Amino acid sequence: MSITEIDRSYAALRKDRPAEPADALVRLTPATARGRQVPRWLRRGIGPVALVLVWHLASITGVLPAEVLAGPATVLSSAAKLIQTGELQEAVVVSMQRAMSGLLIGGTIGVALAILSGLTRLGEDLVDAPMQMLRTVPNVALIPLLIIWFGIGEAPKIALIALATAFPLYLNVYAGIRGVDQSLIEAGRTLGLGRAGLVRHVILPGALPNALVGLRYSLGIAWLALVFGEQINATAGVGYLMANAREFFQTDVIVVCLVVYALLGLAVDLVVRSLERIFLSWRPNFTGA
Amino acid sequence: MATQLHRSLKTPAAVAVRGLSRAFGPRRVIDNLDLAIRPGEFVALLGASGCGKSTLLRILGDLDPEFEGEVVVPSRRAIAFQAPRLMPWKRVWHNVVLGLPGRPDRKRAERALDEVGIGHRADVWPKVLSGGEAQRAALARALVREPDLLLLDEPFAALDALTRIKAQALVAELWQRHGCAILLVTHDVEEAILLADRVLVMKEGVIAHHEPIALDRPRDVADPEFARIRGALLDWLGVAHGAAH
Known part of the structure; x- marks a missing residue:
């Protein structure tokens, strides 16, 4: 379309509108004066509430049989029952312990290897290539090997979580160390910082944002690995509760376990967020505080 | 005058460079360059972009060891970058005293920050500083080390015009107080004449021209002698300019 054509069509558009003098004044209303709308959180809450309502209606009308999926009311009452007997709390504690010890072991290994290969050429040559190779193996595929090595007790479950969590931390901490602004390292050198000083005051703090991203990934994967790990002949924990429920077609208990997994994931995400609030308040794009 | 005072200090040269060369591949950015700076002398180094002035500063700051010659x-x-x-x-x-031996000395940092006029900003994160304040903090960080040689690599280039004038006055004042030799790399001819005892023009890998500035401080851009020197320097830089002479 040429400029004159645009002009012409625009003029045609204007013609349809009621005549308005070119110099007419318009009053602009400030946002505060524009009548109150439904608050955002309330609008965002409508979707989930509607979903639960549909679920509830479907199960009381019998459209959704309890063998397929128990209704929200049944789920709530069986959750209450599990809490009353203490089964749920016990299971959560056992599962938490598994996830955390796996993360502790895997995270320590991942961070240590990342520092080694991030800071030294030799470390990079020895560590990085095998790590990049191994990370392409799906962790879950290692379960048969882990069972052969560690039996069917706690060890293979924790080993699986450790393996799964080591890689995200390794990759992110390594990238963080290598990504530290070269000009800041140079500035640090002109200030008289030696190698140890540069590592402590420039490189590690510079890698911290990436490290926390890695931690977040690791925590997410820790739950995933936990779910898989607890399928290995568990005798306690949320996975055990779930496996039992499956035997007896207790879909309500299964849903309770799913909700628990989701809440645990949410809780650790909250922990990482607060860590970020504490340690990353210096970041220019940080808006949490 | 302060300038005289600095010059009369009887110590060996602050900078002595002989036969300095630096090549990037086949291109010799610095080619057999000689340079001497007296203790306490304020030297400005002018030159077109890519003439090697920042390379020279990096060599003097021990950030670039790939050179030949004696430095x-x-x-x-x-x-200060x-x-x-x-x-x-x-x-x-913490930034100001980073790299100093011993425990971080807050008092010392505060004194240095007070000196550059941002003592009230000691406790904030660098992200909340304005451009001018951040550059002042960088100056405080440099001066707290009590250097004998202060290297300034276009420290005002990124500041807005008004902030730049204030920062230039601050550097002049700090120099008078500390008495360190300063090498200021810039491509602002007026800034060079305002601040320096001597202006060097770098061209084709060497110092092509020395221009001693004998004007009284504080200097006035409207001074006819100022205009004459500016015209001469612009000629050396190969820039056409108005009827300055």
Whole structure:
């Protein structure tokens, strides 16, 4: 379309509108004066509430049989029952312990290897290539090997979580160390910082944002690995509760376990967020505080 | 006058460079360059972009060891770059004393920050500083080391015009008080004449021209002698200019 054509069509558009003098004044209303709308959180809450309502209606009308999926009311009452007997709390504690010890072991290994290969050429040559190779193996595929090595007790479950969590931390901490602004390292050198000083005051703090991203990934994967790990002949924990429920077609208990997994994931995400609030308040794009 | 005072200090040269060369591949950016700076002398280095002036400064700051020739500089040096290069994860006062031996000395940092006029910003993160404040913090960080040689790599280039005038006056004042030799790399001819005892023009890898500035301080841009020197320097830089002479 040429400029004159645009002009012409625009003029045609204007013609349809009621005549308005070119110099007419318009009053602009400030946002505060524009009548109150439904608050955002309330609008965002409508979707989930509607979903639960549909679920509830479907199960009381019998459209959704309890063998397929128990209704929200049944789920709530069986959750209450599990809490009353203490089964749920016990299971959560056992599962938490598994996830955390796996993360502790895997995270320590991942961070240590990342520092080694991030800071030294030799470390990079020895560590990085095998790590990049191994990370392409799906962790879950290692379960048969882990069972052969560690039996069917706690060890293979924790080993699986450790393996799964080591890689995200390794990759992110390594990238963080290598990504530290070269000009800041140079500035640090002109200030008289030696190698140890540069590592402590420039490189590690510079890698911290990436490290926390890695931690977040690791925590997410820790739950995933936990779910898989607890399928290995568990005798306690949320996975055990779930496996039992499956035997007896207790879909309500299964849903309770799913909700628990989701809440645990949410809780650790909250922990990482607060860590970020504490340690990353210096970041220019940080808006949490 | 302060200038005289600095010049009369009887110590060996602050910078002695003989036969310095630096090549990037086949291109010799610095080619058999000689340079001497007296203790306490304020030298400005002018030159077109890519003429090698920043390379020279980096060599003097021991940031670029890939040179040939003889370079003698004081062991106590400090650099302020075009970007402030503050560590974003350290509070401003921590940045100022970073790298000094011993425990971080807050009092010392506060004195240095007071000197550049931002003592009230000691506890904030660098991200909340304005461009001018960040550059002042970088200056405080350089001066707290009590250098014998201060290297300034276009430290005002990124500042707005008004902030730049204030920062230039601050550097002049700090120089008079500390008495360190300063090498200021810039491509602002007026800035060079305003601040320096001597203006060097770098061209084709060597110092092509020395222009001693004998004007009284503080200097006035409207001074006819100022205009004459500016015209002469612009000629050396190969820039056409108005009827300055």
